[in-house]
Amino acid sequence: QKEVEQDPGPLSVPEGAIVSLNCTYSNSAFQYFMWYRQYSRKGPELLMYTYSSGNKEDGRFTAQVDKSSKYISLFIRDSQPSDSATYLCASLYGNQFYFGTGTSLTVIP
């Protein structure tokens, strides 16, 4: 079992839709959780990170962690075509990062 599991999609939504991206993780010791965004032919870049449980909001993006169910979510409000990318969830334990496989998102104008 992978440490972090992610539905690969692909996901296709109309512009303005609310997008929900989800991951699960297996190690209850994980405390740092990240979302990376990767545009085509580029390296991933950090979008948001959260510590432990709860929500974190940054503009149109909200990251949510539910440690009781080992569930990580990223919500995108008012999605834009520029949000079209692959989104990777990740957890940090010690010095090692554990990544999901990524979800490909396309926002259609």
Added chain:
Amino acid sequence: DVKVTQSSRYLVKRTGEKVFLECVQDMDHENMFWYRQDPGLGLRLIYFSYDVKMKEKGDIPEGYSVSREKKERFSLILESASTNQTSMYLCASSLRGTPYNEQFFGPGTRLTVL
């Protein structure tokens, strides 16, 4: 501006060739990482390094070696390239010390082994 650079964006090599992938970061980061990224498998850690001349195996080190002679440079070596090493290779770096430090990625090298 934070920067991780990789020596090539695209590389085509033949089976059996020795391949060097170079990564340089200008942020004085202690930690450096090499990943490969494949469809459906995501990012898999090949090797990482916490300091100069230090290296640790990741999840898939077989067929690869690394070298870190200077803090800013981390090289990935494919001793004898094989077709199953065709992939996107990503280098990353991060600071050491605090519980969480952002990992910065390079643009990637797309390697094709024929």
